Amino acid sequence: MEEHETYMRAALAEAASAMAGGEVPVGAVVVAPGTGNIVGRGFNQPIAGRDPTAHAEVVALRDAARRTGNYRLTGAALYVTVEPCLMCAGALVHARIGTLVYGAPEPKAGAVRSVTRSLEHSALNHRVEVVAGVLEDDCRVLMQAFFGARRRAAEEPAS
DSSP states (O other), X not given: OHXXXXXXXXXHHHHHHHHHTTSOOOEEEEEOTTXXXXXXXXXXXXXXXXXXXXXXXXXXXXXHHHHHTOSOOTTOEEEEEEOOOHHHHHHHHHHTOSEEXXXXXXXXXXXXXXXXXXXXXXXXXXXXXXXXXXXXXXXXXXXXXXXXXHHHHHHSOOO
């Protein structure tokens, strides 16, 4: 579990970068099998990138594919601060990720356990091991701080 926490802290650092840029604070890292090296990093950036697919997971997968020279990241682990959506879950399957480790559940759009269990669909040709709840409180607090600040800003009277 300590190893999972180390990599999740790296994902949390990525999430902080998203938050600093005004994006929803989700961060992700891809860890190579065998070596344990982080080969991909990403944070949410659909607003800045004007790209609806620029979720932290997809950005990290793209970075890892570039760095390794292969879009298939067979056996790699992806650490992400919040449960992936349906798009990102599909990307994990296509990339052949071996293990998904996430922090906080996403009760509105989580496609791994919360809303749907998409990675368990019988038609899929690849299975992803799932570890949930790593540093869950830290991941949740970051999200709550972001959305709390947004709500407070929206409630402030215009000057």
